[in-house]
Amino acid sequence: MSLLEVQGLTRSFGGLRAVSNLSFAVERGSILGIIGPNGAGKTTTLSLISGFDRPSAGEVLFKGERITGLSPDVICLRGLTRTFQIMQAFPKLTVLQNVMIGAYARHRAVSAARSHATEVLRKLGMAARVEEQARNLTLADLKRLEIAKALATSPELLLLDEVVSGLTPTEVEELVGLIRNVRAGGVTIIMIEHVMQAIMALSDTIVVLHHGEKIFEGPPRQVATNPAVVQAYLGEELALA
Amino acid sequence: MTALGQTFLVGVLFLFMLSAPTFLSDHQTHILIQILFFAYVSSCWNILGGFAGQLSFGHALFLAVGAYTSTMLLLQFGVSPWIGMLVGGMLAGSLGLFIGYLSFRYGIKGTFFVLVTLAFAEIARIIALNTSAIGGASGLYIPIRGNDFWYLKFVNKAHYYYVIFGLLLVVLAVTAWLERSRTGHRLIAIRENEDAAQALGINSLRYKLLATALSAFLTALGGTFYAHYVTFIDPSTLLNMNLALEITIYSIVGGIGTLLGPLLGAAVLVPIAETVRTELGHNYAGVHLVVYGALLMIIVRYAPEGIIGLIRWLREQWAKSRSLPTHHTSEAKP
Numbered sequence: 001m002s003l004l005e006v007q008g009l010t011r012s013f014g015g016l017r018a019v020s021n022l023s024f025a026v027e028r029g030s031i032l033g034i035i036g037p038n039g040a041g042k043t044t045t046l047s048l049i050s051g052f053d054r055p056s057a058g059e060v061l062f063k064g065e066r067i068t069g070l071s072p073d074v075i076c077l078r079g080l081t082r083t084f085q086i087m088q089a090f091p092k093l094t095v096l097q098n099v100m101i102g103a104y105a106r107h108r109a110v111s112a113a114r115s116h117a118t119e120v121l122r123k124l125g126m127a128a129r130v131e132e133q134a135r136n137l138t139l140a141d142l143k144r145l146e147i148a149k150a151l152a153t154s155p156e157l158l159l160l161d162e163v164v165s166g167l168t169p170t171e172v173e174e175l176v177g178l179i180r181n182v183r184a185g186g187v188t189i190i191m192i193e194h195v196m197q198a199i200m201a202l203s204d205t206i207v208v209l210h211h212g213e214k215i216f217e218g219p220p221r222q223v224a225t226n227p228a229v230v231q232a233y234l235g236e237e238l239a240l241a
Numbered sequence: 242m243t244a245l246g247q248t249f250l251v252g253v254l255f256l257f258m259l260s261a262p263t264f265l266s267d268h269q270t271h272i273l274i275q276i277l278f279f280a281y282v283s284s285c286w287n288i289l290g291g292f293a294g295q296l297s298f299g300h301a302l303f304l305a306v307g308a309y310t311s312t313m314l315l316l317q318f319g320v321s322p323w324i325g326m327l328v329g330g331m332l333a334g335s336l337g338l339f340i341g342y343l344s345f346r347y348g349i350k351g352t353f354f355v356l357v358t359l360a361f362a363e364i365a366r367i368i369a370l371n372t373s374a375i376g377g378a379s380g381l382y383i384p385i386r387g388n389d390f391w392y393l394k395f396v397n398k399a400h401y402y403y404v405i406f407g408l409l410l411v412v413l414a415v416t417a418w419l420e421r422s423r424t425g426h427r428l429i430a431i432r433e434n435e436d437a438a439q440a441l442g443i444n445s446l447r448y449k450l451l452a453t454a455l456s457a458f459l460t461a462l463g464g465t466f467y468a469h470y471v472t473f474i475d476p477s478t479l480l481n482m483n484l485a486l487e488i489t490i491y492s493i494v495g496g497i498g499t500l501l502g503p504l505l506g507a508a509v510l511v512p513i514a515e516t517v518r519t520e521l522g523h524n525y526a527g528v529h530l531v532v533y534g535a536l537l538m539i540i541v542r543y544a545p546e547g548i549i550g551l552i553r554w555l556r557e558q559w560a561k562s563r564s565l566p567t568h569h570t571s572e573a574k575p
Contacts, residue, residue, distance in 0.1 A: 050440065076442035088437035090430055101430040104423050105442030113423065153442055 001064050003028040003188050004049070004080075004157055009058035011044055011212075018044040020212040022058070026157070026190060031183055033203030033220070034192040037233060041212040042192040043085060046159045049190075050082040051075040062157065076105060082159035083146040089134035095121065096130040098145055102152030120152045123185075124178060140171045144178070151182065158182070160191040164198045172198055208232065258406060262399035270398045274470065276511045277405045282463045283491035283503035284412040289456035290489060291498035292419055293449055294432025295350065299340070299358030301485040302365045303333040303457040307464025308474045309369070312381050315392070322393040326465040330458040337457030341450045350435075359485070366480035380475025383468060393469040401470050408466060409504075412459055416500050428452055432498070483530060490533055494540050496549025505548045510536070 002025035009022040019041040026032045034042050047053040049060050051072040060068045067075050075081075090098050099117035100110075107113040121127055124144050129137070134145060143163050150158055160179070164172045176198050183189055193199040199206070200220045208216035208223065210232040216223065223229055262270050282304060290296050310332050311325025320328075344350075344357050370378050386394050395401055419425030430438040431445045439445050468474045478484070495506025514529035521528050544551050 052436070052440075071444070072436075072439040073442050073444045076440060081442070082440055084437065084440070088434050088440070090433035090437065092433060093429070097426070101426060101438065101443070102441045104427060108423060110421065110423055110426075149437070149441060 002026060003063060004190070005059075005061040006045075006049065007059045007061070009045070009048055009060065010056045011041075011048055011053060012056045017212050019048065019055075019209075022209070022212070022214055024207050024214065024217060026188060027204075028156075028188055029183070029186065030204040031179075031189045031191065031202050033199040033206045034190065034209060035194075035196070035199060035206060035223075036209035039211075040209040042209055043161055044212075045209070046082055046161050046190070046192060050080065050159055052082075076153055076155070079154070079156035080159070081150045081153050081155045081157075083150050083161055083163060085161040085165075087142045087146050089137070089142060089145055089149070091133070091135040093134055094130065095126060095132050095134060095137070095141075095145055095148075098134050099148045099152045102149040105153040117148075117152050120148050123181070124148050124151070140167055140175075143167065143175065147178070147182070151187070155187060157188045157190065160189060160193075162193055163191070164193060164195050169197075176201055262402045267398055270402055272512060272515055274398065274402050274405055275515070276507050277402070277409050278463065278467065278470075279487065279491050279511055280504040280507035281405060281409045281412055281466075282460055282488050283495075283507060284409070284416060285456050285459040285463065286488050287492045287497065287499075287503050288412075288416065288419065288459070289452045291492055291502070292416075292425060292432065293428040293452035294498075295345075295449060295452065296355050296489070297358040297453075297456075298355050298482075298485050298489065299360075299362040300456075300460050300488050301480050301482075302358075302362040303337065303460040304464040304467065304484070304488075305365060305369065305474075305476075305479040306333040306336060306457075307461030308468035308479055309375055309381075309464075310461070311465040312383060312468045312474060313375060315383065316381065321391050322465055322469055323391070326462050329465055330461040333461030333464075334454040334458035337453040338450055341453035345446050345449045359482070362480055362482075362485060366476050369476040369480060376475065378476065380473055383472040383474075385472065393465075401466075405463075405466055405470075408462060413500065413504075415455070415459070420500060424448070424451070429498070483527075486530075487533070490537055492547075494536060494547055496547030499547070499549045502547055502549045509548065 004026040006025070007023050009019055010017065011019040022045065024032070034045065036042055044053065048055050051067070051070050051074070054069055058068070059066060062075070062078060062080055067078065067080070090101065096114070096117055099120055100113045103113035103116040103120070107116055118130065121130055124147065126141065126144055126148060129141060134142070137145060147160070147163060164175050167175065172195060179189065179191070179202055191199060191202065200223070203220055206216070206218065206220050206223050207214055208229050215228045215232055216226050261273060265273065282300065286297065286300050307326065307329035310329030311322045314320035314325040314328060315322055340358065340361050344354050349357060369375060375381065386392060388394065388396050393404070419428065427438065427443050427448055430441070430443060431448055435445050464479075491506035491510060492503045493506070494510060495504065496502030510533065513532060517529040517532055540547060546553070
């Protein structure tokens with residue numbers, strides 16, 4: 001049984017179909033990359049899976065159970081959480097307090113949440129930043145914090161929304177290593193990304209979306225040579241030329 | 242300041258507060274009672290407005306529920322206000338749950354929540370004005386009966402002082418617990434970023450309702466105190482928009498979302514209001530609200546974290562200026 005199964009997922013906004021009849025499955029321990037041009041429906045897909053948006057049609061099965069239409073907090077407690085493209089830290093709280101909010105999902109006692117959060121931060125190489133206010137962090141650290149908060153909820157499946165975009169090549173490399181470690185720690189990952197270097201290096205499988213539809217699913221090495229994908233990214237005329 | 246110094250300061254302040262009525266005049270005690278009363282109600286408001294970040298302009302409603310419930314129970318059935326206080330608190334809590342559920346269930350927040358709470362307070366005012374069974378526009382009087390603790394009646398103002406001081410300690414204890422607990426931290430997370438909080442497994446509806454109910458319950462206890470201290474309640478003083486506004490202003494000026502903010506705000510503003518009222522009130526009624534308005538603008542513009550924020554900033558500057566000389570000497574001798 002796949003950890004996550006998406007079946008015929010559709011989300012319409014008026015006449016626009018942001019996501020259209022989308023189906024795919026994610027195996028436990030793997031990394032699935034979703035790419036696609038702007039407006040392809042990537043973030044909408046993540047929102048539909050994580051409960052922030054309700055699908056117009058289709059089902060999401062997590063660990064074999066239907067989670068379609070459940071609220072984000074319930075889905076989080078079942079072991080599926082997300083990060084946000086625009087980082088959603090708690091600005092006035094310290095790094096440690098931010099991560100503790102995530103840890104509270106699994107710990108009732110403040111002291112237990114604190115030590116769990118400290119442990120997560122240590123693993124992500126942020127131990128030196130614990131007392132800093134989130135609003136004073138650099139972009140790279142904010143991205144890490146975003147992952148740290150989500151990891152503190154002890155997810156089985158983590159949805160990453162453009163966590164490497166906007167970073168320098170060195171920072172991207174660091175974060176790629178960090179995501180590998182997260183996976184090695186037993187967390188399954190779905191990531192959407194614009195930075196090809198990162199997603200190609202990390203993903204076991206790539207799904208390409210275009211106008212809300214899946215136009216490709218397969219291993220990373222086949223993506224660049226797939227005519228449909230090239231056409232979606234470069235336009236019809238260029239692809240023919 | 243060291244932890245020991247802080248404990249000492251709090252201890253001295255506590256002893257001062259405890260003994261204050263013995264050396265203060267009746268009028269001074271009255272002003273102190275007003276400070277404590279507004280600090281109390283504003284602290285209750287702060288649980289919802291400051292910690293959970295849901296700004297309510299309808300807290301006068303919960304105050305009125307507490308005042309009317311205990312007064313009606315006393316006048317109709319001779320029930321002790323202490324019991325009436327709890328009944329009023331529970332009624333207000335339920336009302337808070339109702340209003341909160343109506344709003345939060347449909348994602349109403351920010352300014353719109355302000356308007357919803359304001360609307361409910363106005364509805365209550367109009368109903369109270371037109372319901373003769375609860376006194377209508379002419380209000381309700383509570384009979385004077387000498388010293389009677391069970392009926393919350395005292396000749397000496399000092400006794401009322403201790404009642405409101407006790408209530409204030411209760412709400413401060415609740416707030417201090419919130420600052421240190423999982424529940425409080427989750428409320429703050431909702432205030433700071435509700436989407437992120439939900440993604441991290443927080444049922445924001447449940448927590449916001451909890452904060453509303455708790456805040457409304459405690460506010461109503463203050464309403465009962467008010468009724469028995471003033472011995473007269475009517476819709477136009479209790480369910481008054483100015484009152485609702487004052488409740489929020491003390492927290493905002495003192496430091497919203499902090500333990501001592503509402504207390505500081507009330508301690509600074511109530512004496513100012515009282516002075517302005519006695520000096521200018523005869524000719525210029527309501528002029529204290531002008532002063533409040535001006536202060537509010539200054540605070541929001543220049544010190545959005547209130548007096549508490551200012552104190553923190555001053556302490557940081559002080560710490561910096563102290564560390565500066567040592568820094569220079571270490572630089573001078575490489």
